[in-house]
Amino acid sequence: MNTTRGIRNMKTISSIILLALPLAFLACNSNSGGGSDSIAMEPLDRSKRPDPGPAPASSFPDYDTITTSEGLTLYVIESNRQPTITYRLMFRSGGLFDGEKTGLAEFVASMLDQGVVGKSAFELASEIDFIGASLSASASSDFIAVSVSGLSKYKEQLLGILNSVVRAPTFPEEELEKLKERTVSNLISERSEPDALIEKLRRKLVYGDGGYGAFQSEESVASITRDDLVAFHRKHFIPNNASLAIVGKIDRDEGVKLVENRLRGWRKGSIPEEPKLDFPTISERAVHLLDRSDSVQSTVRVAQQSFPRSNQDAPELKVVMSVLGGGFSGRLFQNLREDKGYTYGAGSYAANAARMGAIVSYTDVRNEVTADAVGEIFNELNRIREEPIPEAELDMHKKYLAGNYMLSLERPMTIAQNVQEIDVYGLAPDYYQTYVTQMMSVTPELALELANKYLHPSKSVIGIVGKREEVGESLERFGDVTIYDEKLETQN
């Protein structure tokens, strides 16, 4: 059991690929030569930060991209760090295609391993467990991801498992009924979890009731039938709507051969048409309080609508967001935690979405300082729009982002995730080649311009899960207060 100092790790950020430039930006002074040979000579001066050595040349793993005759995009990312292999298949369809039946994509994902042609759910689970493999399938609004991992000595069998769950699920009625029961239990459970509640509230406020804002209810669960699953699966689980990343002890030729053998005969289909989405207009600041009468803390989000993930300013805005609320050195963490002691964690992030993202500031604070904390979040949102960021602070965050991006490349799975993000969100093919350069190009002037262009405190919603009796009144100074219950129904 661990108790840590940390902050919540809100969002994996896109990173990567073949960063051509050497990481000279990491060195404060790349010519000073650092410590090595001079060590023995000079006594240690503890009062000074040690000089870094010469910046390391980047050594990012190469990867191969292949398009199969069925239109499946295949990425092979070879890594010999550990004797394992992962197959990760991503479809460019997700919850946005649910239609009237919210949760349909999630149900399809959850039912993939509940029976396949020739095997019951238990037989399949036994096979997976016996070789120590793991299978996961999940749906978000923008995509469905199915991944299988295990020891590389089972690479054929692992791909066979992926193939059967993706292409030959049987969606047995009985298993669907069981899943519905568990889902309803989970819905009940989520109504007592502050993090689950605030996330639903935040989405509803930013996106409205459909699309990205929709969430499951007892009614939507009851409405889903086996026919719905079959139809969704038939329409969306097509190779030309997907990419497959293979990560591990495998080279290009072997990867291609495996896929050609195992996924043979997977038929193309027509790419589903993107559903129309309507987003609400947020014209003024308002407070939305979900009354959780036993809360000893307020779970706070200040959120606004933002751009689609593919917006070209995304890397540059990332720097601004990092100054505002990235990591331990972000302003929100420094202000709300290290200066005021209001909270254990605070920060901000850009929530990615293909059609419309969000910009979110977050914290959990004790009841009595709830309004003060909200006030401080707005102070920071305003300050970053009004005052240029000091050079040193900006520089620290650029290095923080660039360096941590490089560190993230240590994990081959990160490379897979990022390559597949290009595919899912329609990013420029060279997105990750220019990513660091774009971040490093941000000047105080550009940061100010971007902050004003993209941050809109006056069009932000304040979402709070907390104890109305203790915090409700104090929030009135930020605008009208709407009260919700744990099913997110309005109460006033």
Place this chain on the structure above:
Amino acid sequence: MKFIPFSRLLACVGLAAPMGAFAASLNIEFEEYDLPNGMHVILHQNSDAPVVSSYVLYHVGSKDERPDRTGFAHFFEHLMFEGSENIERKQIDKLISGAGGNLNASTSFDRTDYYINLPANELELALWIESERLMHAVIDETGVETQREVVKEERRSRYDNQPYGSIMENMAKAVFNGTPYEWTPIGSAQYIDDATIEEFRDFYKKWYVPNNAILAISGDIDVEQTQRLVERYFGEIPRGAEPERVEIEWNLDASVTTKVVEEPMTPLPATVHIWRAPVLTDEDAEAIDLLINILAVGKSSRLYRRLVDTERAAVNAAAFTWLQEKAGLVAAYAIGNRGVSIEQLDALVEEEVQKLIDEGVTSKELQKALNQKEAEIASSVGTMSSRAQSLAYYHLWYGDAGRANNELEAYLKVTREDLQRVAKKYLLKERRNTLHYPVPSK
């Protein structure tokens, strides 16, 4: 690092240990030695990526606290980010951010650890920061006052404001009763408030000494140069007195309890069965671990199959261990579907456990558990940070960092007879503690 709702938190608390170790096919090469001041140093070189991880482990955790000063070890972890004689207050985070790295720390029952990940050319920065905070951290009122509030909020976020949030404390209280494991690392805010600045300084003086520390570095380093740098930054720090540790009597014989925890936020009925288990390094540890796999890992595991799948009684059912330095527990739990009675959950878990005792496991199940263990070990070697942690972990608890390379061997020795024997020895009903979380009637 993350906030985890408790239904999920339960599933991962067993990992006071960093993620296992390495499969036999991998060879993590390392060098290790003691500095004259007693600090143990482990170096692993790997040039796959231009990164370096520094990992410092102090052999002090919440079980080393006084009963009227619980939460001290964890509170101290927070203070160690405040600053040192040569690093201004609040600069440690910024130095690491500005170097393109990241850092954090954690506290368990038995140890406190600090890690820093950096581009490889910034190794010296990590050594400077870690040696500064070991040598002369600044412990003053400003830092203490702020972190008192921060830690109270941490407690609220992780525990007091979450459904089932008291579960870990209740488990520890039930099973570790009478030992310093009966409180958990988050401790009591009251005691942190009561403590004087002198007490914090005494704690630092006692535990934060080089002879109570392990420094593991892995990544793209030059080993000889790193040895010189380690000597340069840490060599001058004087050895401290050997910290005196409390003796802990640990055996399986103890009275058992059943506790009903009435909390207004409990969404679904839950039961937890908890037994005393041996210490981490006991010869039965691997057998218990495999037994847990058979009971609860994967959708073909016995508890999942019976409670979730066949009986449709539970939304989730699992089991885990906390094997610690001087005590241990094993637990099984079930969270019921809406409307299921706790008595039914209890009966089902009990039956599945009793079957292990009466009938043992099949050879296919044992093989499955070994395969799962092999895969788990193989997938834990991916990062330099995980390698540094693993080497330090095996050195501290087994006196053998090299166990990181052959952990699987200990599992391969386990037989079916061992599994039934440990089931009989540890999982008897008369040794069981029970926790119930009923749904409040509204």
